[in-house]
Amino acid sequence: MATPFATAQNSEAPKREVITSAPTLNFYGLPGLIDTPSGEAMPDGQLALGVSHFGGQTRTTLSFQFSPRISASFRYIGIQDWNSDGFDTYRDRSFDFRYLLLKERQYRPAVSVGLQDFAGTGIYAGEYVVATKNFIRPFRLPGRAKVTAGLGWGRLGSSGSIGSLSGGDRPAFDPNGTGGELATDQWFRGPVSPFGGIEWQYSDRLGFKLEYSPDAYVAETSRGVFERDSRINFGVEYQWTNAIRLGAYYLYGSEIGVNAQIQFNPKTPATPFTLAGPRPIIVRPTREANPQSYDTAWAASQSAPMILRDVVEPELTEDGIRLESLQVTANRAEARVSSSRYANLAIVVGRTARALARQLPPSVEVFDIVLMNEGLALSTTTISRRDLETLEFRPDAANALLAASELSDAAPRAPEGAIDGTQAYPRFSYSLGPFLRPSYFDPDRPVRFDVGISAQAQYRFAPGWLASGEVRHRLAGNIDSGRPSNSVLPRVRTDALLYAQAADTTIENLFVSRQWKTGKNTYARVTAGYLEQFFGGVSAEFLWKPASSKLGLGVEANYVRQRDFDQQFGFQDYDVATGHISAYYDFGKGYYGQVDVGRYLAGDVGATFTVERQFANGWRVGGFFTLTDVSSEEFGEGSFDKGINITIPTSWFIGQPSRQTVSTTIRPVQRDGGARLSVSGRLYEQIRTGHITDLNADWGRVWE
Structure with missing residues (x-):
C-alpha cells in the first residue's frame, strides 16, 4: 500500500518521467481535486474505493488502474429529495474511462483524457482533457504542490463556457431512460469550459485543496436538491493510514461535503507472505570420486519403483504436493504432481525437483515434472539434476535454471511402468x-x-x-x-x-x-x-x-x-x-x-x-x-x-x-x-x- 505522499528516487527521472506522489481522489473516486479531475494516473495496478457525500448526494466509486496508462471506474450514486420523475432517492450506475496521454517530465505536466459516465443514463456524463504538474517546496513553502488545469464538456462544461470547440448540441439528461448505451454522439460536443485548481500537500499527513469547478448541477438545482452559489470549492484532507484518506470541504458556496478514500495495490499483500524454506538439495558425489554410486543395477529390481515412490511421496506430501504417479528408469524419472496449497506452480516444480534430487539414486540424471490439475496433464518441465546442483546459489539462479530447462506439452497419460501415488485416488x-x-x-x-x-x-x-x-x-x-x-x-x-x-x-x-x-x-x-x-x-x-x-x-x-x-x-x-x-x-x-x-x-x-x-x-x-x-x-x-x-x-x-x-x-x-x-470446471481456467x-x-x- 503506497502512501500518497511517498516518492521514489530515480537518478534518471529528470531525463524521463518525473517520479511523483500517488494522486489523491476527488468526489467521483478518480485522481483529482474535489469535484474535478486531475491529469495524473494512479500507480499501476492500484485499486481505489471512494465514498463521498454533499448536498444530499452520495457517490460510491470503485476504480482500477488496469495498466500504467488505462484506468476504469464503476460508480453507484444516490441523490436524495429528487422530487420529480417519481423518485424520492434517485439511484444510478455509471462507468468512467481514463487514458494517460503524457507522463509527467521535468518540464512537462501529466496529461489525461477521460470519459465520465459514458455507459449509464448520463446524469454525470462529461468528457475532459486535463493536465497536472508537481512542484516541490513551491515558493519555499514546505511540502509539495500540484497545479491542475483542464477543459471539460457535458457536466464539466455546464457553466462558464468559452465556446464550443466541437460544435453541435448535446442531448439533455433523461432520468427515465434505460441507460447503458454508449452515447458516442455526445462525446466532446456542446459547450466547453475551463476548470482547475491547486493541491498543497503540506506534510505526509495534511493536505489542502482549492478548485474552480464549472459544473452547474442543472438537474439537481432545478429539482431543489441543493443551491449552488459559487464555482469555488476548497477543503482539507488527512492521511489517516497508508491506505485511508479523509477529507472535509466547502462546496459551491452552500454545502459541506465529506470524502473517504481507500487505496491499495494487489501487488502488496495485506499480511506479509511467509513460506517455510525448502529442504536443501543433496549434491551427489562426482562420478570420478565415487563411480559405484552411479551403478544402475537397482533399476532391474521389480520393487524399485514402489520403494522410490515410498521415499519421495512423504517428502512431497509434507510440502503440500500430491504425487499422482512416479516412473523411474536408470537415468530418468517422471513425476506427475498437483497441489492444493500453492497457487504459484513454479514453487511446485522447484520443490518437486528438490525432493527427487534428495531421494532418487545418483544415476537418475533427468527429471520430467508434469504439473497436473484434476486429472489433466498441463505441462512438462524437464530439468537436469546437475543443473539443480550447480545453479542454486548463482546470483541469477532462477533465470539460469529456466534457460537450462525445457518446458513442453505433457503427454495425456503417465508412461508405462508408472506407479500411482498412494494418496492420488480415490x-x-x-x-x-x-x-x-x-x-x-x-x-x-x-x-x-x-x-x-x-x-x-x-x-x-x-x-x-x-x-x-x-x-x-x-x-x-x-x-x-x-x-x-x-x-x-x-x-x-x-x-x-x-x-x-x-x-x-x-x-x-x-x-x-x-x-x-x-x-x-x-x-x-x-x-x-x-x-x-x-x-x-x-x-x-x-x-x-x-x-x-x-x-x-x-x-x-x-x-x-x-x-x-x-x-x-x-x-x-x-x-x-x-x-x-x-x-x-x-x-x-x-x-x-x-x-x-x-x-x-x-x-x-x-x-x-x-x-x-x-x-x-x-x-x-x-x-x-x-x-x-x-x-x-x-x-x-x-x-x-x-x-x-x-x-x-x-x-x-x-x-x-x-x-x-x-x-x-x-x-x-x-x-x-x-x-x-454457470458450470463448474470450465477447462481454460483449470x-x-x-x-x-x-x-x-x-x-x-x-x-x-
Whole structure:
C-alpha cells in the first residue's frame, strides 16, 4: 500500500518521467481535486474505493488502474429529495474511462483524457482533457504542490463556457431512460469550459485543496436538491493510514461535503507472505570420486519403483504436493504432481525437483515434472539434476535454471511402468461453513444479501472423475423482498426473487463430471446434473490449447432445463440448448482477453467480450460486456449485460500459501439478456496457470 505522499528516487527521472506522489481522489473516486479531475494516473495496478457525500448526494466509486496508462471506474450514486420523475432517492450506475496521454517530465505536466459516465443514463456524463504538474517546496513553502488545469464538456462544461470547440448540441439528461448505451454522439460536443485548481500537500499527513469547478448541477438545482452559489470549492484532507484518506470541504458556496478514500495495490499483500524454506538439495558425489554410486543395477529390481515412490511421496506430501504417479528408469524419472496449497506452480516444480534430487539414486540424471490439475496433464518441465546442483546459489539462479530447462506439452497419460501415488485416488473431501449471497443495486435497497450454512462434498473416484454437491440453508437475509421481475424475455435470471422465496434449504448444485486430455494439445469435459442455482442438464466442452501457445480455442454445448423454485430435484417447463465458441488469448504481463460467441440461456444470440488482469499473487480484476440480438428495450434497464469480475486469493489476507480464492461479479443490473450458464470446471481456467506463459511469469519463485 503506497502512501500518497511517498516518492521514489530515480537518478534518471529528470531525463524521463518525473517520479511523483500517488494522486489523491476527488468526489467521483478518480485522481483529482474535489469535484474535478486531475491529469495524473494512479500507480499501476492500484485499486481505489471512494465514498463521498454533499448536498444530499452520495457517490460510491470503485476504480482500477488496469495498466500504467488505462484506468476504469464503476460508480453507484444516490441523490436524495429528487422530487420529480417519481423518485424520492434517485439511484444510478455509471462507468468512467481514463487514458494517460503524457507522463509527467521535468518540464512537462501529466496529461489525461477521460470519459465520465459514458455507459449509464448520463446524469454525470462529461468528457475532459486535463493536465497536472508537481512542484516541490513551491515558493519555499514546505511540502509539495500540484497545479491542475483542464477543459471539460457535458457536466464539466455546464457553466462558464468559452465556446464550443466541437460544435453541435448535446442531448439533455433523461432520468427515465434505460441507460447503458454508449452515447458516442455526445462525446466532446456542446459547450466547453475551463476548470482547475491547486493541491498543497503540506506534510505526509495534511493536505489542502482549492478548485474552480464549472459544473452547474442543472438537474439537481432545478429539482431543489441543493443551491449552488459559487464555482469555488476548497477543503482539507488527512492521511489517516497508508491506505485511508479523509477529507472535509466547502462546496459551491452552500454545502459541506465529506470524502473517504481507500487505496491499495494487489501487488502488496495485506499480511506479509511467509513460506517455510525448502529442504536443501543433496549434491551427489562426482562420478570420478565415487563411480559405484552411479551403478544402475537397482533399476532391474521389480520393487524399485514402489520403494522410490515410498521415499519421495512423504517428502512431497509434507510440502503440500500430491504425487499422482512416479516412473523411474536408470537415468530418468517422471513425476506427475498437483497441489492444493500453492497457487504459484513454479514453487511446485522447484520443490518437486528438490525432493527427487534428495531421494532418487545418483544415476537418475533427468527429471520430467508434469504439473497436473484434476486429472489433466498441463505441462512438462524437464530439468537436469546437475543443473539443480550447480545453479542454486548463482546470483541469477532462477533465470539460469529456466534457460537450462525445457518446458513442453505433457503427454495425456503417465508412461508405462508408472506407479500411482498412494494418496492420488480415490479422494473424498468436504467442508462445512458459512455462505453469503449478495444482491446489488436494487433501487429500494442497494445491497441485499442472504447468509447461512453451506455443506459441500466432493468425491474423486478416478483421474478426471468428480462427483460434487452443495446444500445450503439460509438463516437470515432479505433477497426475498426484492423487486419482482418485469422482464419480457424468458426469466432465466430475473426470477431470483422467486427462488429466494420458495425455500430456505436448497441444493445449490449436484453433478458428476468427467474431464480428460484427449491429445497432446486438446482437452475435454462432460458434466451432468444440477449445474447451478437455476438450471440443470448436460454440459460438454472441448478445448485446444498447446502449453506454449498464447492462443486457446474452445467450444461448449449445453442442454439444460430450468429448475423448480425450491431448488430441490424438480424442473419447470422451460428448456434451452445453449453454447459458445470461445477464443482465449494471453497478451503477456498478466493481461488476458476472451471472446465467447453463441447462444445464451434466454435464446438470444451474440458475443461476450472479457479483458482481465492477473497479478503474480493470484489477484484477478477484469471487466466484460455482452451484446446480443436482444434490443435495449427488450433487455430493459441497463440496455446490455456488463460487469466487473474480482478474484482475491485468501493467501493475500492470511500470509500463508493457499489456492483458495474469494470471487464476486459486480453487475450494474442483472437481467435475462446475455445470461450464460454457470458450470463448474470450465477447462481454460483449470489449465492456463500450468502452461508455459504463466509458468515463465512465475518462475522467479522456483527456488522457494
